[in-house]
Amino acid sequence: xxxxSKKTKTDPKNRKYxxxxxxxxxxxxxxxxxxxxxxxxxxxxxxxxxxxxxEVEYETYGELSEAKDNAILICxxxxxxxxxxxxxATAAGHPERKWRLTHPGWWDAVIxxxxxxxxxxxxxxxxxxxxxxxxTTGPSSLNPATGKPYGLTFPMVTVGDWVxxxxxxxxxxxxDHLYAIIGGSLGGQQTLEWALRYPRMMGKCIIMxxxxxxxxQGLGFNAVAxxxxxxxxxxxxxxxxxxxxxxxxxxxxxxxxxxxTYLSGKGMDFKFGRRRLDAGDPQKGFEAEFSVESYLxxxxxxxxxxxxxxxxxxxxxxxxxxxAAGAWGDGDLRKACxxxxxxxxxxxxxxxxxxxxxxxxxxxNAILAENKPVTYVEIKTESGHDAFLVDxxxxxxxxxxxxxxxxxxRRSGAIQ
Amino acid sequence: xxxxSKKTKTDPKNRKYxxxxxxxxxxxxxxxxxxxxxxxxxxxxxxxxxxxxxEVEYETYGELSEAKDNAILICxxxxxxxxxxxxxATAAGHPERKWRLTHPGWWDAVIxxxxxxxxxxxxxxxxxxxxxxxxTTGPSSLNPATGKPYGLTFPMVTVGDWVxxxxxxxxxxxxDHLYAIIGGSLGGQQTLEWALRYPRMMGKCIIMxxxxxxxxQGLGFNAVAxxxxxxxxxxxxxxxxxxxxxxxxxxxxxxxxxxxTYLSGKGMDFKFGRRRLDAGDPQKGFEAEFSVESYLxxxxxxxxxxxxxxxxxxxxxxxxxxxAAGAWGDGDLRKACxxxxxxxxxxxxxxxxxxxxxxxxxxxNAILAENKPVTYVEIKTESGHDAFLVDxxxxxxxxxxxxxxxxxxRRSGAIQ
Numbered sequence: 058x059x060x061x062s063k064k065t066k067t068d069p070k071n072r073k074y075x076x077x078x079x080x081x082x083x084x085x086x087x088x089x090x091x092x093x094x095x096x097x098x099x100x101x102x103x104x105x106x107x108x109x110x111x112e113v114e115y116e117t118y119g120e121l122s123e124a125k126d127n128a129i130l131i132c133x134x135x136x137x138x139x140x141x142x143x144x145x146a147t148a149a150g151h152p153e154r155k156w157r158l159t160h161p162g163w164w165d166a167v168i169x170x171x172x173x174x175x176x177x178x179x180x181x182x183x184x185x186x187x188x189x190x191x192x193t194t195g196p197s198s199l200n201p202a203t204g205k206p207y208g209l210t211f212p213m214v215t216v217g218d219w220v221x222x223x224x225x226x227x228x229x230x231x232x233d234h235l236y237a238i239i240g241g242s243l244g245g246q247q248t249l250e251w252a253l254r255y256p257r258m259m260g261k262c263i264i265m266x267x268x269x270x271x272x273x274q275g276l277g278f279n280a281v282a283x284x285x286x287x288x289x290x291x292x293x294x295x296x297x298x299x300x301x302x303x304x305x306x307x308x309x310x311x312x313x314x315x316x317x318t319y320l321s322g323k324g325m326d327f328k329f330g331r332r333r334l335d336a337g338d339p340q341k342g343f344e345a346e347f348s349v350e351s352y353l354x355x356x357x358x359x360x361x362x363x364x365x366x367x368x369x370x371x372x373x374x375x376x377x378x379x380x381a382a383g384a385w386g387d388g389d390l391r392k393a394c395x396x397x398x399x400x401x402x403x404x405x406x407x408x409x410x411x412x413x414x415x416x417x418x419x420x421x422n423a424i425l426a427e428n429k430p431v432t433y434v435e436i437k438t439e440s441g442h443d444a445f446l447v448d449x450x451x452x453x454x455x456x457x458x459x460x461x462x463x464x465x466x467r468r469s470g471a472i473q
Numbered sequence: 474x475x476x477x478s479k480k481t482k483t484d485p486k487n488r489k490y491x492x493x494x495x496x497x498x499x500x501x502x503x504x505x506x507x508x509x510x511x512x513x514x515x516x517x518x519x520x521x522x523x524x525x526x527x528e529v530e531y532e533t534y535g536e537l538s539e540a541k542d543n544a545i546l547i548c549x550x551x552x553x554x555x556x557x558x559x560x561x562a563t564a565a566g567h568p569e570r571k572w573r574l575t576h577p578g579w580w581d582a583v584i585x586x587x588x589x590x591x592x593x594x595x596x597x598x599x600x601x602x603x604x605x606x607x608x609t610t611g612p613s614s615l616n617p618a619t620g621k622p623y624g625l626t627f628p629m630v631t632v633g634d635w636v637x638x639x640x641x642x643x644x645x646x647x648x649d650h651l652y653a654i655i656g657g658s659l660g661g662q663q664t665l666e667w668a669l670r671y672p673r674m675m676g677k678c679i680i681m682x683x684x685x686x687x688x689x690q691g692l693g694f695n696a697v698a699x700x701x702x703x704x705x706x707x708x709x710x711x712x713x714x715x716x717x718x719x720x721x722x723x724x725x726x727x728x729x730x731x732x733x734t735y736l737s738g739k740g741m742d743f744k745f746g747r748r749r750l751d752a753g754d755p756q757k758g759f760e761a762e763f764s765v766e767s768y769l770x771x772x773x774x775x776x777x778x779x780x781x782x783x784x785x786x787x788x789x790x791x792x793x794x795x796x797a798a799g800a801w802g803d804g805d806l807r808k809a810c811x812x813x814x815x816x817x818x819x820x821x822x823x824x825x826x827x828x829x830x831x832x833x834x835x836x837x838n839a840i841l842a843e844n845k846p847v848t849y850v851e852i853k854t855e856s857g858h859d860a861f862l863v864d865x866x867x868x869x870x871x872x873x874x875x876x877x878x879x880x881x882x883r884r885s886g887a888i889q
Contacts, residue, residue, distance in 0.1 A: 213758065273741035273765045274733060280766040281729045283759055284773075288722035290706040306704035313700060314730060317693045322826065325689035331796065342629065343699055343786055347793065349689045350696040357700075370759050377763065380747065410738065410826075 081169045082161065083118040083143035083176055088192055090114050093225045100187075100222070106212030110201050113226050114192025115139045115184040118168060119176035121232070128232045129174060129460075130223060130259075131164065131183040132240030132247035135315075135372050136364060138191035141183045142168035142176075154191075156363055166449035173453035174460065179236065186247075187222050188214040188372055190365035197298060197365045207367075209295035214371055216243075216379040220250045224258070234258055237460060238399075241265040241445035242412070243372070246379045253385045256398035260464045263456065265404040265445040268412045268420050269381035269390055275411055278318055279373040282311035286366045295367050308366045309357035316356050321408035321441035325349060390423040397424065402432040402459050404452070406444035432459065498577065499534040499559035499585045499592055504608055506530050509641045516603075516638070522628030526617050529642050530608025531555045531600040534584060535592035537648070544648045545590060545876075546639060546675075547580065547599040548656030548663035551731075551788050552780060554607035557599045558584035558592075570607075572779055582865035589869035590876065595652065602663075603638050604630040604787035612783035613714060623783075625711035630787055632659075632795040636666045640674070650674055653876060654815075657681040657861035658828070659788070662795045669801045672814035676880045679872065681820040681861040684828045684836050685797035685806055691827055694734055695789040698727035702782045711783050724782045725773035732772050737824030737857035741765060806839040813840065818848040818875050820868070822860035848875065 094100035094111035101107055116139045121128060131141050141162040148157035168174040168181055185193040188211065196211040227235070238259050240248035245267020252262045271279070286292060289307030297303035320328070329349035345351040386393030401424060405417035414435050424431040436451050438444045445452055510516035510527035517523055532555045537544060547557050557578040564573035584590045584597055601609040604627065612627040643651070654675050656664040661683020668678045687695070702708060705723030713719035736744070745765035761767040802809030817840060821833035830851050840847040852867050854860045861868055 209759075270747065272738055273745040273747065273763075274736075274738040276745075276747065276763050277729075277733045277741065277765045277769055280761070280763075280769055281726060281733065284729060284770075285701055285726045287759065288726060289704075290722075306706075310697060310701045310704060310726060313693075313697045317690060317697065320690075322688055322690040322829070325693065329689040329692075331686060331689065331692065343625075343703065343790060345696070347689075347692050347696075349693045353693055353696055354700075374759060413738070 081171050082165065083169045085146040086116050086118065086140065086143040086162070087146050088114050088116055088139060090192060091226060091229055093222065093229065100225075102212050103215045103217050104213050108187075108194065108212065110198075111187065111194045111222070112192070112198075113184050113187075113194075113222060115182060115226060116141065116162075117230075118142055118181045119179050121180040121230075125232055126234065126236060127178060128180045128182060128227070128235050130227070130235050130238045130251075131168070131174075131181060132219075132223075132238065132244035132251075133163070133183060133186065134240070134242040134244045135369075135376065136360070137163055137244065138189070139183045139185040139193075140191075141165070141181070153363055156359060163446065167453045167456055173455075173457040174239070175457075179460075182227065182230070182232075184223050184226050186214075186219045186372065186375075188368060188375065190368040193222075195365070196295065196367035196371060206296075206298040208298065209367065209370075211367070211371065213374065213378075215375050216246050216250045217254065217384065219247055219375070220254050223247075223251075224255060235260070237261040237263065239263040239265075239456070240267070242267055242442065243376050245412075246376070246381075249381055250379070250384075252399050252401065253381060253393060253396050256396050259399045261400045261402070261459065263402045263404065263459060265452070266406055266409050266412050266442050268416045269393070270379060270383075271376055272411075272416065275318075276377055278314060278411075279377055282314055282373060283370050285310035285314070286369060289366075292366065295370070297366070304366045305361040308361045308364065308369060311369060312357040312360040312364075313353040316353055318411050319441055319443040321410065321439050324408060324439040324441050327439060328352075390420065391426050394424045394427040394429055397427070397429040400430045400432070400464060402434065402455070404434045404436065404445070404455060406440065406442070406448070407435055407437045408439050409442040409444060411442040497585045497587050498581065501562040502532050502534070502556065502559040502578070503562050504530050504532055504555060506608055507642060507645060509638065509645065516641075518628050519631045519633050520629045524603075524610065524628065526614075527603065527610045527638070528608070528614075529600050529603075529610075529638060531598060531642060532557065532578075533646075534558055534597040535595050537596040537646075541648055542650065542652060543594060544596045544598060544643070544651050546643070546651050546654045546667075547584070547590075547597060548635075548639075548654065548660035548667075549579070549599060549602065550656070550658040550660045551785075551792065552776070553579055553660065554605070555599045555601040555609075556607075557581070557597070569779055572775060579862065583869045583872055589871075589873040590655070591873075595876075598643065598646070598648075600639050600642050602630075602635045602788065602791075604784055604791065606781035606784040609638075611781070612711065612787060613781045622712075622714040624714065625783065625786075627783070627787065629790065629794075631791050632662050632666045633670065633800065635663055635791070636670055639663075639667075640671060651676070653677040653679065655679040655681075655872070656683070658683055658858065659792050661828075662792070662797075665797055666795070666800075668815050668817065669797060669809060669812050672812050675815045677816045677818070677875065679818045679820065679875060681868070682822055682825050682828050682858050684832045685809070686795060686799075687792055688827075688832065691734075692793055694730060694827075695793055698730055698789060699786050701726035701730070702785060705782075708782065711786070713782070720782045721777040724777045724780065724785060727785060728773040728776040728780075729769040732769055734827050735857055735859040737826065737855050740824060740855040740857050743855060744768075806836065807842050810840045810843040810845055813843070813845040816846045816848075816880060818850065818871070820850045820852065820861070820871060822856065822858070822864070823851055823853045824855050825858040825860060827858040 099107040100111040145157040185191040245264040286307035289304035291302045292304040332348040382390035405414040421433040515523040516527045561573040601607040604611045661680040702723035705720035708720040748764040798806035821830040837849040
């Protein structure tokens with residue numbers, strides 16, 4: 058318990074992760090890849106474009122039961138990947154994944170043996186999304202038609218495309234029904250899209266720090282981020298691969314900005330306030346002088362080493378475009394909710410201003426108005442949008458309780 | 474009246490300004506310049522640096538009374554200038570001020586004959602701050618020692634420096650006491666600094682959408698903005714003057730970001746929502762497609778034509794550094810407030826998240842705790858931080874009422 062309580066402190070700087078040999082870790086993991094499309098079976102995108110080669114990188118933890126009724130799909134957020142838990146055994150061989158040598162998967166605190174998403178009970182799957190840069194085909198992949206990276210010739214991808222991709226992967230793994238799907242932020246939009254697109258394919262859906270569409274403010278922040286990248290002189294129309302320099306400055310600015318939107322104002326005051334790096338030498342100019350500046354610099358530096366700028370464009374655009382009401386209800390969210398069949402839990406965080414509780418409540422009211430089963434939880438926290446990642450004590454408790462509660466749908470009840 | 478009510482609509486796009494010959498406009502104005510420092514009387518900055526040439530650009534409206542007791546100082550915000558009201562008669566001759574041909578001063582709605590800050594009663598002064606790019610000496614000015622623009626060799630400036638500069642200007646205009654000082658945002662910090670530095674030099678201070686210091690979140694946003702500018706390959710260490718291209722892309726990104734922070738989330742949903750520019754052709758890629766993207770692009774485009782990137786660095790840094798408690802109370806805001814003598818009105822706007830009402834209330838409580846005269850008003854609005862500029866009906870009513878109310882300090886009562 059002492060180990061777990063250490064792990065779940067809300068300040069990321071203080072978080073202590075399980076060492077690889079910890080009893081509650083899934084231990085060493087190996088990312089896998091599966092080709093889900095080829096020239097004879099191309100992947101058809103919502104835009105109408107086709108991809109003749111699609112490889113998906115994914116990880117799994119735990120064992121699929123004989124009845125194949127214990128699979129949980131985790132959907133990752135904007136900058137996430139398939140490496141959700143444990144320690145990547147292959148990280149040393151990939152310079153762009155070197156951060157994994159010192160960090161476990163991004164939701165390691167809640168996934169593992171005996172943890173809230175208990176890998177002794179569940180078979181957990183997570184796939185990297187199409188358009189990303191962590192193993193699944195994306196703009197930095199080689200275009201088989203040219204032998205060069207796609208860059209901006211990569212077709213636009215959507216949250217719907219990701220769900221279709223995940224379904225294709227799951228079918229290849231022999232899974233035709235999911236015990237649950239869980240996702241936060243953009244992963245929450247994916248979770249919702251699953252519930253709307255394939256309503257009878259899962260028992261429970263847990264949507265955290267997310268909603269049926271992004272606000273105008275969110276659209277604006279994404280636009281600023283993309284502008285920072287595309288206005289970088291080294292962006293080169295997205296074709297910067299193999300060049301001496303890519304749009305790392307633009308990507309750094311995009312990431313700094315994004316980080317502010319992931320935290321709450323009060324949370325930032327608490328964490329950084331107006332503290333200076335060097336109390337004895339104030340007002341030295343334009344270099345980082347306040348702690349918060351140093352934090353943002355540091356975050357952006359590690360990000361540009363691990364993320365691809367083109368992928369950032371594609372994934373933020375998919376986030377912009379996602380509109381559950383538009384896609385499934387002719388613009389009417391209630392009408393879209395008529396499609397729902399799974400039990401839903403919607404979790405919002407009081408200080409999340411990217412997907413604010415008020416918008417989550419509107420969404421829940423639309424679900425309730427259609428008499429669909431939904432649980433709504435608002436967690437009080439100053440951790441902002443990031444709470445689903447960092448407030449792992451309350452999040453873990455909720456996940457554990459909701460996953461094990463008796464289900465109302467056939468094939469989705471608690472494991473006996 | 475119909476003319477005035479048109480002018481005060483909250484949507485800037487719908488605002489109709491007075492034509493130059495309108496009865497309630499101050500009419501054509503001429504920016505003036507005054508040298509307030511030279512080699513024998515250098516301007517000493519808080520940093521310890523000296524400027525041997527300081528010119529201040531300022532405007533005045535109305536007439537100074539014989540008793541010199543009707544002067545009101547307006548303090549402008551980050552991207553503001555001395556041109557607060559009326560129509561700049563000299564704009565046609567200055568390409569970088571061409572926007573003034575189609576726009577009156579930035580607070581024209583509240584300043585003029587019969588308007589809330591009534592130029593039939595008051596003598597209104599506004600000076601462009603040191604470090605800016607609208608006529609007052611700044612990084613784009615020629616350094617007399619080199620004959621070239623200062624760039625980043627310009628010394629750091631502070632809100633305190635601006636106040637000293639304004640005091641020097643006022644003395645040269647023969648004014649040793651102000652009826653009132655009024656400012657919003659960074660101009661509100663200037664107003665507060667006036668009240669703390671020269672407590673007996675004014676009757677009333679009106680501080681809007683501002684506070685005694687910037688939050689960690691605000692520091693973060695300014696850091697992102699400066700990073701966007703300084704990471705632009707054309708920034709050239711701040712010495713881009715006379716070159717084919719300056720850091721206009723970085724400055725554009727900075728401005729787009731700033732604009733989001735000036736609006737409220739709800740206000741953006743109301744104004745833009747998820748509307749698209751072209752409903753028939755969605756998902757076309759990474760160019761502006763949503764209305765909000767187009768708005769931000771447009772705002773940034775006009776800004777880079779009129780503002781200097783180095784000035785943006787200096788002024789945001791002054792905003793970062795400002796800390797009334799640190800400067801006047803050894804870190805204790807109550808102690809700083811002991812210095813106050815003027816009557817204060819603090820005005821916050823319910824949806825302003827850059828200087829939130831909660832922080833304004835803390836400030837007001839510190840003033841009250843020291844038994845200093847203060848009026849606090851929170852205006853309910855969805856206009857966000859920009860409300861002090863765009864919600865001119867309630868703001869104008871407040872200004873009119875507060876300025877004309879009997880004053881408690883000698884020399885500062887209502888004009889008989």
